[in-house]
Amino acid sequence: MPTPDETVARAIGERIQNIRTRTGKTREVVAGLVGRSEDWLRDVEKGRLKNPPALDVLLRLGQALGVRDLTEITGDHELLVGIARRAGHPVVPDIREAIESVDLSPAASPIDAVELRARVERAWRLWHTSATPRADAGAMLPQLIRDGRRAVRTLDGEERRAAAAALSGAYALSEQVLAWVADAPLLWLAADRCMSSAETADDPVTLASASWVLGNVWRATGREDDAYRLATDAVALLEPRLDGDQEAQALWGACHLHGAITAAKIGREGDALRGIDQAMGMARALPAGSAHPWTLFGVANAEVSAVSVQVELRKSGGALDAASIVDPDAVPSVDRRARLWLELSRAYAQQRDWLGTLGALRTATSVSEESMRSHPLARSLAVELVTHGGRITERQSRALAGQLGVTC
Template identity: 30%
Template sequence: MTAARAAGDLGAVVRLVRLARGLTQSQLGALLCCSASAISRLETGEQPLTNTATLQRLVRHLAIPPAVFGLSPDGASGHAAPAVMPSLLKTRPVNVGSDDHNEGEAGDDLVRRRDLLANLAVAAGAAITAPNLLAPRPGWAEAAGDPGALLVGRIEDLMLGTARPQVTSVTLPVLQRALAEVVADFQSCRYAQLAERLPRLIAAAETTCGEASGDTRSAALSLLADAYNVTTRMLIKLDDGHISWISGDRARAAANASGDALVFAEATRNLCILTRTAGRHDKAQTLAVDAARRLATSAGTLDPQYLSQYGLLLSTAGYSAAKAGDRAASVELLDEAAAAARRITHGNTHWMGFGEWGVTLYRVSSALALGDAGTAIEHARSVRPEQLPTIERQARYWVDVARAFAMWGKTRNCYQALRAAEHAAPEETWSLPVVRSLTTDLLSASRQASLPGIQDFARRVHTAR
């Protein structure tokens, strides 16, 4: 460490501290909202550590003294100010069908599942079907319980104080590793594991925040806010209105107290989504655009972490505009989000899976909101689902495809898309209210004979008659 500091090799400093903290590159990447290969580039010097925002997050999450990176205690540095973000709502040409991204950034989970999902995917321009899905995986017939309901119940007990894990204050590295595990569970749609890990992480982070002070407390608050952000996103998926609002409010409060602009922006985005689901579409759009503008102004950087959050906020605003029936505003906002996505070289910055393909997923959802199933399918055909960087994004893709085919009246295609979602993310598919609604409609269809295994599938998603 002494030699690395003397040589000005900041990447080596990061690597040594990471190893001392017991973190893998993937775990540190999850904490810093970037990929494992991005961490590798920083550590080897392939990508110089000159960005102040990145240095500040390394200081916070690895508990490195700011002076090691040439930062003052308040985070200021002598680095020249980087270029500002692209202007909000400035329309740019966009190729939503591009899948030109670095597949190596997707991580080990994508590699392990690629062979399976390649058999389910469709080539660009082909009909979206999943013909090889009729044989259930071993154990599906015996699947019992509802992992989503289990997760909601555990979180509800924690929020209301009716049952709370007995934990003590822990060190920042322990919290960091726990958050990295929870993020991995979220992106892999492991609901049962989240039900075990997430309440313990939140309880431990809250206890640690209560006993810490100074920079340690700020770092712990940032980790707590991220834990609540994961919780809020899960509850939004599971359509749990009352607890998700509590979680979203706690995330924003902790993020504000931590001073972490990125975590605060994500907490704000979740509140925008909650506002939209409450039917206040115009207000949700305004909140998201304003948050994107504040992030661009305060960050003043093209750092991939900020660009990803900026793009996610604009995507959320674009979908909200579509829900409000404003097609022109939706297209304009999503085009701007795509412009931000083209400046990002990998697909899972800020652990939210944002990229050009991610904007295309929002275009699919927006077309559905506007009642245009044909356009939704056309956008979906430009995405190769097996190349989406997280299982959670793959499941969202297939569920939206199912919704589009249902709207279009194509029953068999809808069912095949639901089965593809189940193959990609069983626990997610079994737990989502939208899947249950679609399955109920399939059960009432007059052509059940063309849907082999529909009754068994319905039992797995808890809609059997």
């Protein structure tokens, strides 16, 4: 007969699995967010542990699953623990304050919409070029968001629409910075504000850009079908502007890449490969060096996305083949360069090639340790290396896990 603790552990595990399944999150992602292995989470969900996880672990699980009240997991209505707010990086509280606060005071001086846009674009360049993008770009965002909100409130006509487009860009960057290090409600709010500002700007390119951002959030939170439809709608919105408008052309290609990765996550291989082909055709047609400031769409970006598509389709051999033609130094974003190596690490892990997994993940970490510490897939892979890599990689795997802030 099961002990009381075993019965409680089984009930908690069932609730965790039900919440995870309902929200469309994979074991790999949830386990990575709490710094544990996929096998450990499977044991938790199946009630194979003699005792339920400790409170601090339950809190991290609640954060990863996006629950607002820990009783959704524990079922103990006497235990009320608010866990909605999460700060997995020092920049999160200040960005949260800028997004959530209400400031009705007039601007101390007029805010120039053109200058506001230039500041937003500088922040995006910093995001793409820094090895610590969250720390560096994130530090610029609170004031950008405050100034953008005041500009939209105080300007009129075309200036107001231009300010709204710039503010949409600031919210879009905040979504990138907050992903995986903030709670789901704050991430959703940033994406919603991004789209709302784009609607105020009333510009097809800005609306499609915001759709790219919102689609990223939908894809990450289990709404892949909605995300794919949104990417398709954004492509259609841009179609009339493709003749001679390089920004629209680049964003059209970026939306195809977003749709391709989303289609791959839900097993629609034909749509995924077709999206990569269409995006690559546009990338090759654009002048060298041209890029949308948010997405940095281009040939190298399309090649990295092709690797991601193969990994999502669990075709590890195809992912390694796709990666063989990518020049990492040509990838214009440090964060995405690190992501390329992370995708290679995932491909090697699918083949149970733990030496390859370790080597690729170490390279990803050397490119941007901050990005890998923040990404649940990197943290999950670090745990998998320790638990499955064997004696030959154990010492190096434990050192890497510690570098990524994971306790094994």
